Amino acid sequence: MTVEPAATRLRHQVPLAVWLVVVWILLWGTWSWANLLSGLVVALAVLVLLPLPHVVGGVRVRPAPLLAFLGHFVVDLFASGAEVAWQTVRPQGVSRTAIVQVQLRVDSDLLLTMVAEAISLVPGSLVLDLDREHRVMTLHLLPVRDLDDVERKRAHVLVVEGRLARAFGSAADVAALEGDREGVVAP
Structure with a gap:
């Protein structure tokens, strides 16, 4: 030894x-x-x-992207919380909800878990399923106004994924984000 x-x-x-x-x-x-x-x-x-297995690849913390993620996350918490609170107390109630699937780009178990947690912690979004093999996240969104709003919220999941990958991901994770931006990864 x-x-x-x-x-x-x-x-x-x-x-x-x-x-x-x-x-x-x-x-x-x-x-x-x-x-x-x-x-x-x-x-x-x-x-x-209760020994735990080591996380493969470890965690890389990048302070500037981490601060950017945390700042946006706090703003999302308050904005979404206010929107959901208004939907629950307004006379008309909740107008529409949606269940959507989002194709994620990162392949790290740790990052997929972090994205799912970050999305679920924000009021108005709940992760229903995470297909690890295909990297597809199924979400319940509350409230949604129209199809454009659904697409904005779906795109926001990818924005959160990008922020987390830049804050904690490996070079391969960041490269996957850049590859998607160039149209290499299909939606």
């Missing part, structure tokens, strides 16, 4: 352990030394008893 696999394993598990401790403290609602130590014990138990 070499030192490198242990160092690699430690490099992947330390951030996860820190995250588990933070979540533990947040679940308790207050910071204390007891919560910190018990969170550390729980995190170590989870990592030892």
Whole structure:
């Protein structure tokens, strides 16, 4: 056994352990030394008893695209939240909804999951299915005004995918976005 696999394993598990401790403290609602130590014990138990496989390819974080994604995401949260709230309280109720499929361009499991989560977290859109093999996401959209609105919302999913790929994706993921822009990938 070499030192490198242990160092690699430690490099992947330390951030996860820190995250588990933070979540533990947040679940308790207050910071204390007891919560910190018990969170550390729980995190170590989870990592030892329930080992997770490593994510192939890892994560590349690019700060500028990440900030751009987060800024747009917060704006989407508020704008969509206000639109859905208005649809629920207005006298006419929800006028129309739609179920659409979107052909995604990235092929990374991690990025596909991040896109699905980002889309589902925004009010008015819910991921119903994600076909991993064909990279097709099926969404329920609320509200939609007309077919142009449906197409705008479908295109917005691709915009979110592009932002996430630029923030976290590999060079191949970014190249897939550029290839689609040139018309190489069919819709």
